[in-house]
Amino acid sequence: xxxxxxxxxxxxxxxxxxxxxxxxxxxxxxxxxxxxxxxxxxxxxxxxxxxxxxxxxxxxxxxxxxxxxxxxxxxxxxxxxxxxxxxxxxxxxxxxxxxxxxxxxxxxxxxxxxxxxxxxxxxxxxxxxxxxxxxxxxxxxxxxxxxxxxxxxxxxx
Amino acid sequence: xxxxxxxxxxxxxxxxxxxxxxxxxxxxxxxxxxxxxxxxxxxxxxxxxxxxxxxxxxxxxxxxxxxxxxxxxxxxxxxxxxxxxxxxxxxxxxxxxxxxxxxxxxxxxxxxxxxxxxxxxxxxxxxxxxxxxxxxxxxxxxxxxxxxxxxxxxxxxxxxxxxxxxxxxxxxxxxxxxxxxxxxxxxxxxxxxxxxxxxxxxxxxxxxxxxxxxxxxxxxxxxxxxxxxxxxxxxxxxxxxxxxxxxxxxxxxxxxxxxxxxxxxxxxxxxxxxxxxxxxxxxxxxxxxxxxxxxxxxxxxxxxxxxxxxxxxxxxxxxxxxxxxxxxxxxxxxxxxxxxxxxxxxxxxxxxxxxxxxxxxxxxxxxxxxxxxxxxxxxxxxxxxxxxxxxxxxxxxxxxxxxxxxxxxxxxxxxxxxxxxxxxxxxxxxxxxxxxxxxxxxxxxxxxxxxxxxxxxxxxxxxxxxxxxxxxxxxxxxxxxxxxxxxxxxxxxxxxxxxxxxxxxxxxxxxxxxxxxxxxxxxxxxxxxxxxxxxxxxxxxxxxxxxxxxxxxxxxxxxxxxxxxxxxxxxxxxxxxxxxxxxxxxxxxxxxxxxxxxxxxxxxxxxxxxxxxxxxxxxxxxxxxxxxxxxxxxxxxxxxxxxxxxxxxxxxxxxxxxxxxxxxx
Amino acid sequence: xxxxxxxxxxxxxxxxxxxxxxxxxxxxxxxxxxxxxxxxxxxxxxxxxxxxxxxxxxxxxxxxxxxxxxxxxxxxxxxxxxxxxxxxxxxxxxxxxxxxxxxxxxxxxxxxxxxxxxxxxxxxxxxxxxxxxxxxxxxxxxxxxxxxxxxxxxxxxxxxxxxxxxxxxxxxxxxxx
Numbered sequence: 001x002x003x004x005x006x007x008x009x010x011x012x013x014x015x016x017x018x019x020x021x022x023x024x025x026x027x028x029x030x031x032x033x034x035x036x037x038x039x040x041x042x043x044x045x046x047x048x049x050x051x052x053x054x055x056x057x058x059x060x061x062x063x064x065x066x067x068x069x070x071x072x073x074x075x076x077x078x079x080x081x082x083x084x085x086x087x088x089x090x091x092x093x094x095x096x097x098x099x100x101x102x103x104x105x106x107x108x109x110x111x112x113x114x115x116x117x118x119x120x121x122x123x124x125x126x127x128x129x130x131x132x133x134x135x136x137x138x139x140x141x142x143x144x145x146x147x148x149x150x151x152x153x154x155x156x157x
Numbered sequence: 158x159x160x161x162x163x164x165x166x167x168x169x170x171x172x173x174x175x176x177x178x179x180x181x182x183x184x185x186x187x188x189x190x191x192x193x194x195x196x197x198x199x200x201x202x203x204x205x206x207x208x209x210x211x212x213x214x215x216x217x218x219x220x221x222x223x224x225x226x227x228x229x230x231x232x233x234x235x236x237x238x239x240x241x242x243x244x245x246x247x248x249x250x251x252x253x254x255x256x257x258x259x260x261x262x263x264x265x266x267x268x269x270x271x272x273x274x275x276x277x278x279x280x281x282x283x284x285x286x287x288x289x290x291x292x293x294x295x296x297x298x299x300x301x302x303x304x305x306x307x308x309x310x311x312x313x314x315x316x317x318x319x320x321x322x323x324x325x326x327x328x329x330x331x332x333x334x335x336x337x338x339x340x341x342x343x344x345x346x347x348x349x350x351x352x353x354x355x356x357x358x359x360x361x362x363x364x365x366x367x368x369x370x371x372x373x374x375x376x377x378x379x380x381x382x383x384x385x386x387x388x389x390x391x392x393x394x395x396x397x398x399x400x401x402x403x404x405x406x407x408x409x410x411x412x413x414x415x416x417x418x419x420x421x422x423x424x425x426x427x428x429x430x431x432x433x434x435x436x437x438x439x440x441x442x443x444x445x446x447x448x449x450x451x452x453x454x455x456x457x458x459x460x461x462x463x464x465x466x467x468x469x470x471x472x473x474x475x476x477x478x479x480x481x482x483x484x485x486x487x488x489x490x491x492x493x494x495x496x497x498x499x500x501x502x503x504x505x506x507x508x509x510x511x512x513x514x515x516x517x518x519x520x521x522x523x524x525x526x527x528x529x530x531x532x533x534x535x536x537x538x539x540x541x542x543x544x545x546x547x548x549x550x551x552x553x554x555x556x557x558x559x560x561x562x563x564x565x566x567x568x569x570x571x572x573x574x575x576x577x578x579x580x581x582x583x584x585x586x587x588x589x590x591x592x593x594x595x596x597x598x599x600x601x602x603x604x605x606x607x608x609x610x611x612x613x614x615x616x617x618x619x620x621x622x623x624x625x626x627x628x629x630x631x632x633x634x635x636x637x638x639x640x641x642x643x644x645x646x647x648x649x650x651x652x653x654x655x656x657x658x659x660x661x662x663x664x665x666x667x668x669x670x671x672x673x674x675x676x677x678x679x680x681x682x683x684x685x686x687x688x689x690x691x692x693x694x695x696x697x698x699x700x701x702x703x704x705x706x707x708x709x710x711x712x713x714x715x716x717x718x719x720x721x722x723x724x725x726x727x728x729x730x731x732x733x734x735x736x737x738x739x740x741x742x743x744x745x746x747x748x749x750x751x752x753x754x755x756x757x758x759x760x761x762x763x764x765x766x767x768x769x770x771x772x773x774x775x776x777x778x779x780x781x782x783x784x785x786x787x788x789x790x791x792x793x794x795x796x797x798x799x800x801x802x803x804x805x806x807x808x809x810x811x812x813x814x815x816x817x818x819x820x821x822x
Numbered sequence: 823x824x825x826x827x828x829x830x831x832x833x834x835x836x837x838x839x840x841x842x843x844x845x846x847x848x849x850x851x852x853x854x855x856x857x858x859x860x861x862x863x864x865x866x867x868x869x870x871x872x873x874x875x876x877x878x879x880x881x882x883x884x885x886x887x888x889x890x891x892x893x894x895x896x897x898x899x900x901x902x903x904x905x906x907x908x909x910x911x912x913x914x915x916x917x918x919x920x921x922x923x924x925x926x927x928x929x930x931x932x933x934x935x936x937x938x939x940x941x942x943x944x945x946x947x948x949x950x951x952x953x954x955x956x957x958x959x960x961x962x963x964x965x966x967x968x969x970x971x972x973x974x975x976x977x978x979x980x981x982x983x984x985x986x987x988x989x990x991x992x993x994x995x996x997x998x999x
Contacts, residue, residue: 093545096540108554115517126498487829
């Protein structure tokens with residue numbers, strides 16, 4: 001009888017024998033680093049997708065290459081320069097800061113500063129130009145009376 | 158027969174548009190009442206024929222008429238009914254017809270809801286809109302005829318792109334186009350005002366509800382596009398700064414600036430020139446978007462099939478419409494007077510800074526989207542500008558704008574004291590800073606960006622609550638009514654603003670928390686395997702092959718538990734569409750208020766197992782919830798009493814400075 | 823002169839228009855090669871006709887040659903193949919093939935069926951050499967000079983127009999030097 005019982009005990013673990021699913025990647029930490037970098041790289045054969053998201057064959061090949069290089073200990077910068085040597089700056093979604101892209105990176109902030117500065121100058125000059133109409137004493141009393149009226153419509157928005 | 162009927166209807170619509178564009182405009186210049194009166198019936202007549210044309214195309218799709226080239230290229234007899242209908246706008250030609258339909262709907266709406274406007278104004282507005290309609294109808298008829306025949310007829314169609322076979326396809330384009338095209342109303346109002354020379358607070362009051370409605374639709378349209386991408390693309394992304402996405406976002410940013418600028422123009426008669434310019438720019442960006450998406454000038458997953466002839470036509474149309482509008486602006490703007498004065502610290506200046514920030518943000522998006530084109534055109538090489546750029550630039554620009562959102566409702570019109578503002582806001586700021594410092598720790602991770610997001614969101618929300626409290630107290634101080642009555646007395650415009658701003662806070666919470674705390678695991682799963690993500694247990698119970706109407710699929714069954722208690726059963730699918738020979742991932746999502754559990758199937762592996770991607774995404778639905786709240790705020794604002802009172806604005810005076818000051822506003 | 827500032831939006835728009843106009847004639851998906859003017863990347867690959875033997879880049883020094891990236895699964899390659907076959911008959915410049923991510927058996931069959939313009943073809947089964955050359959689509963063709971420097975890259979099929987306007991004049995110039 002005991003052997004039957006032992007046999008049954010063997011079944012029970014088998015029922016819950018499902019294992020903890022292993023990660024797809026052999027090295028999840030490396031994979032995370034790969035995906036982080038690949039998100040900033042462009043898939044060359046797609047219609048505007050990142051290397052991380054693309055299912056294209058070239059994208060898979062490039063991800064494999066990058067993975068190998070990361071395993072070999074190369075840095076993100078080295079890998080990016082390896083890619084740009086072959087494909088140019090097109091492959092970088094984080095546009096490099098160069099003379100030709102200076103306007104891209106600094107333009108918005110330059111525009112903001114110009115806008116804010118222009119605003120301040122404009123407001124100063126405007127105040128000089130706009131005349132403030134003066135109220136007569138009767139108009140002033142009338143205005144005060146109107147302000148006292150409870151008018152839900154004009155609740156000071 | 159039916160396609161020919163549709164084609165003919167478009168031609169008739171074009172003729173009516175021709176009349177509508179010319180006669181009322183001349184009538185308005187000469188004061189000819191009969192000619193001006195033509196505008197309304199012409200607009201409505203045009204709508205009738207455009208609806209007929211649209212119905213004919215839709216019918217061809219629903220009835221599987223493969224002798225129509227468009228139907229044969231974009232539909233299939235196995236396609237479910239709702240997608241056959243949506244395929245009407247699934248192509249370049251069909252979507253243009255949708256554009257024209259939306260334009261006509263707005264035109265008719267303007268013709269109906271404008272009784273209180275002077276007839277010259279209505280005549281000019283409808284005339285300008287008719288000119289735009291002419292442009293698109295010509296484009297349709299000459300380069301993009303949706304009714305072109307395919308003879309001999311195809312036996313069956315090439316099917317709709319599988320990515321589009323989704324409820325999102327039924328709602329997102331119509332909503333988006335309602336918004337895009339809706340800015341043409343604001344544009345027409347601006348042009349009409351420039352032509353007529355009357356640019357005043359009353360003009361701003363009339364333009365405002367139309368602009369706000371268009372903005373609300375655009376908000377919903379963009380949010381739906383984002384939500385759709387989220388669940389259909391299989392990796393949980395929801396915004397990619399793709400050129401087509403940017404093409405819809407730029408009008409939204411400028412439209413938001415416009416809505417705020419109109420507030421000042423209406424209340425204080427100020428910013429009029431700037432408001433008019435924004436109205437022109439908002440619609441110009443819509444048109445530019447139409448060009449970018451269809452001309453092949455930029456690469457995008459969303460782009461339609463391109464044809465150089467079409468690109469040239471749209472570019473010429475763009476040049477004509479926007480060029481004429483900006484030329485008119487250059488000529489007439491100097492003649493427009495200034496509004497009321499205001500100090501450096503005032504609500505007006507807060508709104509002006511908000512406008513500058515939004516405008517620069519829109520300019521930055523435009524710059525980033527077109528920069529590769531600029532460099533290529535100058536022969537300076539090919540580069541890419543992607544999400545890293547846009548995020549680096551957009552967030553620093555928007556953070557101050559969001560911060561201002563908390564302050565501006567407190568700032569008094571015309572003049573306010575910075576110290577007084579600080580006093581009223583100090584508790585809101587304190588709560589916001591405390592949350593920013595402490596909350597991330599309770600959620601498991603603190604980074605400066607996370608803290609910033611929480612700071613901004615809590616700041617806006619709490620400042621809003623404090624503002625309501627202040628207003629209610631003010632009302633009760635002068636009239637001693639109960640709180641509920643006081644709340645009801647607050648105008649809808651005010652509630653609209655609050656809800657919309659609150660929506661922004663909700664949106665920021667969603668974006669921040671998902672970015673900071675989402676967990677992703679890519680695992681190999683065979684039947685019975687489990688994986689733990691975000692505190693939940695996911696177990697693959699099994700996989701089976703199923704048959705859809707026009708696809709084969711493998712469907713997984715994943716049961717999700719938390720602390721041994723069942724939470725959900727998810728059914729991710731990997732579909733293979735037989736006609737287009739295209740695989741597609743259908744993710745399975747368990748949506749909740751505080752988190753989404755997102756599972757999608759990757760590739761099959763050797764041993765019957767599959768690659769499965771499991772995501773835990775906290776608060777991700779707040780992203781779209783926030784957007785819907787923003788749109789809701791807009792809609793609430795439009796139902797404000799002052800737009801519904803018929804008597805008040807019966808006659809339109811041209812307000813000038815003294816009366817504006819005397820009017821208590 | 824205050825009115826000048828109101829013309830600014832129109833001026834900005836006109837500049838934008840000009841760029842968009844030029845943009846219509848550009849191809850945003852074409853990726854020009856940064857390797858033009860640089861030494862051709864080194865390779866040593868098995869030959870298609872005799873896997874035991876290899877072909878290396880230094881074997882080809884001292885002559886001007888074309889490197890054509892092709893595959894039996896590539897549809898556009900069919901377009902340019904007759905042009906290449908014709909070119910090889912003229913004997914102006916040797917064409918070497920890089921069989922990219924293909925099966926050798928399928929590749930040989932394809933050549934047998936469609937003609938073999940290649941002096942020699944080498945096999946790049948995993949595409950590594952292709953990546954070194956910045957290949958992102960098939961077919962692509964490189965013009966390499968006597969010193970082993972890449973002088974020109976053709977993206978897409980070689981058409982008679984491309985041959986007569988770009989490749990052949992360049993080859994003549996390089997061979998003369």
